[in-house]
């Protein structure tokens with residue numbers, strides 16, 4: 641087990657930021673800590689890194705106690721905080737060289753590694769430009785390059801896609817995923833389930849400091865939402881459409897609301913939906929894939945729990 645916590649708890653006065661967390665993450669896993677603002681993700685990360693001390697419970701990362709052995713831990717665990725600070729007037733290369741020096745890397749080795757990480761993060765061409773000219777996406781990639789300089793065994797990323805446009809976010813997620821191929825264990829936090837679900841092996845959903853749901857993404861989406869895909873459409877007239885759409889084998893439910901129809905389906909069947917609407921003689925005004933929000937997953941989860949009780 642690369643990361644293991646038992647009963648991990650952090651209190652700030654009366655606030656219980658993290659409440660009795662039992663987390664087990666294996667080598668080479670990409671694990672997503674998910675949850676709304678204030679649910680305890682950052683506090684958990686800080687305890688895993690030894691940057692804040694637990695109020696109760698135990699933490700082991702690579703077998704080390706982060707509070708007692710912070711230096712050994714820091715050598716093997718890379719951390720990308722939600723906002724990375726660079727020296728703006730320095731170039732990407734100079735920033736990395738500075739970090740390498742702080743990490744005590746010999747000059748020759750540091751040169752080789754800097755080349756490698758810049759190349760890998762797609763920053764080789766801008767290596768000698770000042771960081772002040774970098775976009776948020778480039779800064780994040782430089783942040784990850786910096787983390788990879790020490791060739792860590794574990795990488796922890798706090799809200800890595802925050803503030804990135806969808807394309808930059810996808811690109812960055814792919815880079816994170818590529819770490820897995822090298823056997824690096826990745827822990828990332830996010831409140832965007834739909835964004836991270838493509839790269840995580842497992843996710844844990846936080847709610848008020850507690851891990852309320854954990855598992856493989858497909859299982860969760862399938863289990864909690866009954867269908868991984870939400871399709872929204874506007875068409876006129878709606879008469880008879882609900883029945884026709886309901887009859888599609890992939891569709892598990894159809895709902896009408898003020899904006900039109902909403903389907904849940906086991907696959908992305910937008911082409912079949914379009915065909916069905918047109919065959920019904922209706923006009924199709926819009927058709928899109930809706931991503932389930934994390935709140936919805938929670939809502940459904942609690943509904944299910946109540947129902948079971």
Ligand SMILES: Nc1ncnc2c1ncn2[C@@H]1O[C@H](COP(=O)(O)OP(=O)(O)OP(=O)(O)O)[C@@H](O)[C@H]1O
Pocket residue numbers: 652655656657658675676677678679680681682683684831
């Ligand atoms: N240093 C602190 N002092 C007091 N309370 C804190 C401190 N840090 C966090 N908290 C509280 O602990 C709870 C969990 O916060 P945390 O930052 O871990 O959540 P989060 O899930 O990371 O949220 P976000 O998505 O906003 O980053 C919140 O209620 C927060 O207000």
